[in-house]
Amino acid sequence: MSTAVRTETLVELLEQTLSRRGEKIALKITTHGGYEQISFAELKEKSERFAATLNKRGLQRGEKFAIIGKPRTDWAVAFLGILKAGGVALPIDASWQTGEVQRVLREMDAVGAVVADAPHYEMVKDQRHLQHIVTMDRLPGVPTVSDWLSRERFEGVPADPDDVAVMLCTSGTTGNAKGVMLSHENIVSNAKSSLSRLDFAEEDVVLGIPPWYHVFGLIVLVCCLHAGAQLIYTDDYKNLLTYMAENKINILVGVPKLFHAMYEKLESTIQENRLARFLWRYAPTLLGARIKRRLVGDAQLKYFLSGGAPLDTKVMKGFRRLGIGMVEGYGLTETSPVLAVSTPFNDKIGSVGPAIPGVEIRIDNPNNEGIGEIVVRGPNVMKGYYKNPEATKKVIDPDGWFHTGDLGYLDEDGWLYIKGRKKNVIVLEGGKNVYPEEIEFELKQIPLIEEIMIKGGKRKGLEVIKAFVYPKPELLQKHSPEELKKMIWEAIKEKSKDLAPYKRVHSQQDLIILDKPFEKSSKLDIKRYLYDEA
Known part of the structure; x- marks a missing residue:
């Protein structure tokens, strides 16, 4: 069982680096x-000055202040300023x-x-409950x-982890x-544990695609600043x-859709070039070295980092065959978010890796294949859902285990494999789970x-x-x-033909x-409930 350790606040975590x-x-x-662009020193100074104004205008400790828009330097200034003023940052999806x-x-x-900008201002200008x-x-x-x-002069507001x-x-x-x-301790513990696996260094240049109003993008921002x-x-x-x-980047962070598109383009390029086809077959790492030089020049391309959704194993294998590291992670908003992270090169294709330090993962009610619900515990598990104790009780049990709703299994080395969502499982007439x-x-x-x-559906009374x-x-x-169908x-x-008959x-x-x-949620998950009927 993990023991709670007093950590610093998120502001304290970042202040020394800034x-x-x-x-x-x-x-x-x-x-x-x-x-x-903005320097570390500028970010420190401007966020303190923004916090001073928030304090002067009466922002109280624990009050929520929203940030609505795509990442900018002002987004980061506002985010840190709200935290330094003792407030709670409420990032909102810019596409809502x-x-x-x-x-x-x-x-x-x-x-x-x-x-x-103006469109986002129009959304909020008449909201009378907004004081600022x-x-x-x-x-x-x-x-x-x-x-x-x-x-x-900015007077810091005391905060507790x-x-x-x-x-x-x-x-x-x-x-x-x-x-x-998410508390300060939730995010601080997750950033530190994630970095122990990801190994971001001061000299690294990280190119990130996930926006900061998504938890994946936010933890990347925090990890880089720390x-x-x-x-x-x-x-x-x-x-x-x-x-x-x-920018001669060292690490590229993105979602599977990005890496799938990159790999599809790479495959096409290789097939069009006789030398590339030869190298792919007989000297793939040599071909990979040429590709890396084209991508980042003489910089060291450490790895690609994928998160937010499952990565196609073909893409994982392909990049690694070229000598390009491919790391996959798994997590949820409620867990700040990272739970498990793999390594750039390993032979456990399809696994999202072992739990990061401080996080416990177990499989609840596994079936005969070892597949069950993934439940987790650690200092990164959220405090709860705001003003919704009933929903919180449904996912966090009395022993502190968070029930993810995801299905998976652990291998003999403790590496996690994701199989899908518990609520999406199709149970066929013969008892098989799909x-x-x-x-x-x-x-x-x-x-x-x-x-x-x-999805599962009915035809002639049978589950199909x-x-x-x-x-x-x-x-x-x-x-x-008709032609398309x-x-x-x-x-x-x-x-x-690559699938078992029952699948x-x-x-x-x-x-x-x-x-x-497909219509999607803010997490970019398909709204499956809209497609119950053909």
Whole structure:
């Protein structure tokens, strides 16, 4: 059983690095004209000045202050400033619509908001419960983050590691948003334990795709600031390779969709070049060395880090074959988020690695294959859901174990393998359990398919496996729905030969073709409940 150790607050964790690294660049954000950047010293000074203004304007310890917008230097200034003033940072997804934003601000009792631009300002300007509204862009009659950089001496606000530091909402769309309360200790312990596995160094340059209002992006931000590494954020996928080369990055952090696209492009390039095909077959690490030189010049490319969703094992194997390290992690918003992290090169393909230090993982009620619900315990487990003790009790038992709702198993070395979501399991008439995610991983490799969801359904009174497919958008323009369905069905039948018979879609009647992408939650999970009927 893990024992609680008194840790410092998140502000204390970062303060030493901000002072020590001084004028070194802490953060760079890509813009249309280049980069926006801020040094460690600037971030320290500006966040203190922003905190001083918050204190002067009456922000009380524990009050929630929202940040709405994509990552910018002002986002980081506001985030640290809110924490230094004793407040609780409430990052909100920049893509949420007006109703979602307003509902979360109201239900989470936000007293203020820092918003990026005019569209986000329009969402919040009439919310009477907000005592403060500050913008990143300059708008008529509205103070900016820069305007709120006080010249008065900042008096730090005492905080306790058990105080809530950050609240993140799991959803804002259905009226039952859950505010995940993460304490300073939750985040500090998770950052330290994650870094013991990830090994970010002061001289490293990290390029990150996940935005900071998602828990994955937020922990990357905290880890980089604590380690003293430079973090570059971009959502400009088209110019990603340019940013990698210009900045000679050491670590690329992204979601599986990014790495799948990169690998697909790499495969295509290799097949078009005779020398590359030869090297791939007989000297893959030599080919990999050439690729790494093109990507980052003479810098050391340590590894790619994937999180947020399962990574295709083919992609994992392919990059490692080239000598490019591929690390996969697993976690949830409620666990601050990291629970397990693999290593750049290992032979346990498909595993997300062992638990990080301080975290316990066990499998609850395993079946005869050893698969059961993943339950975890550690200092990173959230304090609970805001104003929702009943929901909290459903997921955190009296012994402190958090029930993830995910299914998986542990091997003899304690490495974790994810099989899917507990609530998504399909139980067939013969008693076999089918894990939709496993089938999705196989079938999404079909070139015709953009997105796929596997669900259980009824046909003639029996439980069957159904496939909901959104085809590649260009195919929707070229082919009729009937033609597409026939093409995709033939491809599914061929690809399903890699699956056990009971895991296959057995009838074309159980293939449903969609004409638009799946609706997704704020976590980018498909809203499966919307697709119960064909």
